Amino acid sequence: AAGVIQSPRHLIKEKRETATLKCYPIPRHDTVYWYQQGPGQDPQFLISFYEKMQSDKGSIPDRFSAQQFSDYHSELNMSSLELGDSALYFCASSPPTGGSETQYFGPGTRLLVL
Amino acid sequence: LAKTTQPISMDSYEGQEVNITCSHNNIATNDYITWYQQFPSQGPRFIIQGYKTKVTNEVASLFIPADRKSSTLSLPRVSLSDTAVYYCLVGGRNTGGFKTIFGAGTRLFVKA
Numbered sequence: 001a002a003g004v005i006q007s008p009r010h011l012i013k014e015k016r017e018t019a020t021l022k023c024y025p026i027p028r029h030d031t032v033y034w035y036q037q038g039p040g041q042d043p044q045f046l047i048s049f050y051e052k053m054q055s056d057k058g059s060i061p062d063r064f065s066a067q068q069f070s071d072y073h074s075e076l077n078m079s080s081l082e083l084g085d086s087a088l089y090f091c092a093s094s095p096p097t098g099g100s101e102t103q104y105f106g107p108g109t110r111l112l113v114l
Numbered sequence: 115l116a117k118t119t120q121p122i123s124m125d126s127y128e129g130q131e132v133n134i135t136c137s138h139n140n141i142a143t144n145d146y147i148t149w150y151q152q153f154p155s156q157g158p159r160f161i162i163q164g165y166k167t168k169v170t171n172e173v174a175s176l177f178i179p180a181d182r183k184s185s186t187l188s189l190p191r192v193s194l195s196d197t198a199v200y201y202c203l204v205g206g207r208n209t210g211g212f213k214t215i216f217g218a219g220t221r222l223f224v225k226a
Contacts, residue, residue, distance in 0.1 A: 035216075092158075101148070101212075
């Protein structure tokens with residue numbers, strides 16, 4: 001079965017640089033979520049999109065922005081990178097459902113800021 | 115969004131049944147209870163979801179009492195490969211919308 005695809009899988013950047021992470025949801029899933037997970041920490045919700053519209057925001061820094069495109073793929077843009085942005089970034093997608101919300105996670109992008 | 119509380123860690127031995135209980139006193143009428151498993155450096159993986167009573171699939175069972183203020187994930191006959199972090203999430207499209215809050219999960223250590 002198709003899974004969520006994230007690219008790149010690994011990324012090394014220097015402070016103050018920019019980074020773009022991409023997420024390709026499972027076909028026919030209508031919702032995309034982004035999470036940040038630091039070393040030894042629990043996933044932190046950043047932002048979500050439902051039917052290509054931003055739906056909810058979590059602890060996403062102002063330096064980050066995201067969007068979902070017409071083909072449902074999503075991109076997380078990160079500017080003025082800081083050392084503390086080093087983390088695993090997960091994207092998840094969920095299918096249209098009546099009320100429950102099951103999320104399917106991608107393998108993540110490991111970002112290292114030097 | 116309902117807040118969840120789980121034990122920080124649990125130890126078990128191979129072949130034993132493991133039960134992890136999650137408290138969610140403020141669960142809303144339309145909330146679902148979902149459990150995820152996460153291995154180091156991997157994305158969380160869906161295990162099981164339920165609304166009330168008991169749900170069973172090929173890997174786990176989920177017990178939800180009538181008041182729905184708690185739930186128990188049951189893993190039968192665990193193996194070393196079940197060592198992971200387990201998260202209990204409460205919510206749904208009709209309540210929390212598309213905002214998900216991961217609480218502190220339960221770190222399960224399975225010993226030989």
